[in-house]
Each structure stands twice: as structure tokens, then as C-alpha cells.
Amino acid sequence: NNRWDAPKKISKNINTKYNDAAASLSPDGKTLFLYSELGSGDIYTSTLDGNDWTEPKPLNKNINTAQFWETCASLSPDGKRLYFASNRDGGLGELDIWVSELDSHGQWGKAVNLGNKINTAGNEDSPFIHHDGVTLYFSSDGHPGMGNNDIFVSELKSGKWSKPENIGYPINLWEYDGFFTSSRDKKVGYYSTVKEGGLGGIDIYSIKFLEPKYKPKPPPPPPVVEKKKPVNKNYIDPSVEKVKQQKIYSLLRGKVIDESTATPLNATVTLVDNETGKVLSKIYSDPATGDFELVIPHGGNYGVTTESQGYLFNSINFSLPKFAEYQEIDTHIIMVKTEVGSKVVLRNIFFDVGKFNLKEQTIAEVKNLEQLLLDNPELKVQINGHTDNTGSPAANKDLSLKRANSVVEFLVSNGINKARLSAKGFGAERPIVSNDDESGGREINRRTEIEVVGLGDH
Structure with a gap:
């Protein structure tokens, strides 16, 4: 009847007094990869024995580390590669995605970082390798996105991962999206998200694709504007x-x-x-x-x-x-x-306290940004929103993202291609100075930045 039954506890062997999370299921449905808070947070496996699951066992030291965090894993369809997330030493950022290959003795070998095409200075998490063995889905707050944490897809071609593509709307929204999995025919996807109308904090959603494979529409060519010599x-x-x-x-x-x-x-x-x-x-x-x-x-x-x-x-x-x-x-x-990674503060963008609508005094500044983008049609920028530490962290992050999105929406309404723009809200996470005082403190930390995230083919 196309309806899900009420959830049942999977097994007394699986559930413990600690936080237990199902990271992924092997393609044959007989091996369950689990995250457990035992130790520093590690990955375990349990196998289906008849009608019950066996007691979970930790993966070897090439996967799990004593001092770091391994969050989730996904097994390739041939069972020979394990993709997982970890914040271990040797990574490019916080959580990175790594891969380990099964050796001739049936043991997982030394983990290899997937490199800077996939991993950034931020968090890359919840990897899912598709049944075709070459399509990798993952979540990231480091790649340019629509919200604080988006889902991306990359393909393995000639031994190299392609540049990750944002899956886009309506999957990715303004807050958190992650843990994406797909059916074999790529017509149905399941993922976790925070959105209005949900029943809790992070809910599970499904989506049907009209095409057998996600194919983003190519962005229209940017307007060619002749640069004016002053x-x-x-x-x-x-x-x-x-x-x-x-x-x-x-x-x-x-x-x-x-x-x-x-x-x-x-x-x-x-x-x-x-x-x-x-x-x-x-x-x-x-x-x-x-x-x-x-x-x-x-x-x-x-x-x-x-x-x-x-x-x-x-x-x-x-x-x-x-x-x-x-x-x-x-x-x-x-x-x-103007280089990838460069950022500057827009000191003439103003908002009322607790609001995210652009004030009238801001128009001249965003017009300057609009002209910068028109004069440099190859330029892609991210708008970063920051607040002080007044209020709750969740509210500050929400407000900072909405403020950044207000700038993006103004630019789009004035003809700038949305594919060249992204927004990110950091709340009070990245202060420039101490928040102890208002003047010279909190007022400086409340700011809007532009950051170059793309320039030509880079």
C-alpha cells in the first residue's frame, strides 16, 4: 500500500545505552554499518544471522582511531572499498571523506584521503557510494552551497573524482541537508533535512526524480559587459x-x-x-x-x-x-x-536588530557588488553572514544566513545569475574581535562579507 510500517527496535544486540546510529547497509542487505559513541566515536559492523543481527564489532585500526571521530561509512557494490568520514590527522579540514580497500586477507587497508576535489577546510560527511560504484553523494558545509550544509554529487572518471556538483533545490535548502541515499535506478532518493513542516529537528524525506540521473541545467552564459575605462x-x-x-x-x-x-x-x-x-x-x-x-x-x-x-x-x-x-x-x-579564497567585509550593509531585510541605506553597497559581478563575468562569490554572541547560537546562525540570502536575492532580482552566488551563515562562530564590548567589539563582529569561491575554471 506504499506506506511505511511503524518502526521497530532492530535487535537487542544492536541497541545499547549509548548513541547507536545506522550509518549504512551493504548492497546485499546483510551487513549493517553502525556508528557508536563507544571510545571516541567509531564505526562497527553487524551481520544478519538468520532473523537477527549479530553483536556489533569495531572495524580495524585503519578505519577506527583512538583519539579521533569516525562518523559513518558506505560500502562499494563489489564490497572492496569502504568510504567513511573521519576528523583524523592528515585531513584537509574538519571531517573529511576517506576510502579503504579490502586486502587479500579480508582486512581493511590503510585509509586514503579523497583529496581536495572532495574535501575542503570544512566538514564533508555522510558519504554514500551508489550501486554503480562510481557516483558518490556526500554532505558538505565547505563547498559553496545554498544553505549551511548541502548535499553534493561527484563521479569517478578515469580514476579521478569530478568537481562536486550541488544537487540543488528542492533537496538542498537553507539549513541542514545530508545522509543522501539513492535507489539503483536513481529515481528515488532518501535524505535527512531541517525544513518547515517537519515533525522534529532533523526528519527523513524521500524524493522522486523525473530523470534516471540527476542532470543539472547548465547555467545561462553570464552577460558580457564591456569594462569601462575610468x-x-x-x-x-x-x-x-x-x-x-x-x-x-x-x-x-x-x-x-x-x-x-x-x-x-x-x-x-x-x-x-x-x-x-x-x-x-x-x-x-x-x-x-x-x-x-x-x-x-x-x-x-x-x-x-x-x-x-x-x-x-x-x-x-x-x-x-x-x-x-x-x-x-x-x-x-x-x-x-580578486583570487579564490579572498574575502572583504561590506561595511555599508545595514540591518535592523534581529531583522534580515536590507535597509534602504544598503542599496549603494549592494549596487557596488552588482557592478563587480558585471565587470567580472567569470567571478563566483559567497555571501557570508556573521553576528555577535547576543542571543542563542541557533538563532544567530539562522539570522546570519537569512541576512546573507537577502543580499543574494537582491543581486538575483537585478539580473545576476544565481549560479554565481551562494550564501552561508556563521552566526557568532567567527568573531574578528572580542564580544565583551559593543563599541569596538560586537558591532565589528556583526558583518557581511563577500568571499571569492570561483574564478573562471577554478
């Missing part, structure tokens, strides 16, 4: 000239330099009134020395954006009282090259 002529709005004469401004001056080499850069420095979106000044740094001077009026919320070819734009915010005294601010504007 005309090196300074622009100063008359209102800025007026406050300059009245001495009710601050003077920002310094150098624009490369982050790694401190080489002076030829750059465009733009002052925008965040309340109105109006450009008040556009000046150019000295090509030889990187020197610049910028007049910032008092009594407003202003964004200073610095741009140089081959670099991510730099973002600074100024909000000075209307009756502040004249002051000179000396600084170096540090420019980060």
Missing part, C-alpha cells in the same frame, strides 16, 4: 565644496596599497551618501604613490568605496555628528586581489 578626472559635488569652505568636514587622507606587497595602487575612491544614494565625490589616487585626499561632510551616513582593476572593492563607513569639529584622518586603504 576617466581620471576628479568629481566633487557642489555641496561638498560648500562644507569644505565652512570647515564642517573631516579629511580622509592616506595611501591605497596592495594587501600583500604594499605596492601603491591607482584606484578610484568614491564617496556616497547612503541615505540618498547620491555620489558626492569621485577622486583618483596618485598612480605612483597611491596618495589620496577625500572630504567627508559631517552629519550623515556615508560610504567610501575604493576600486582598482584586479582587486575586490574596499568598503568603509563614516557616520559623523553634524557639529563635529574638523579633523584629519590618516589611513591606508588595503586592497585584496
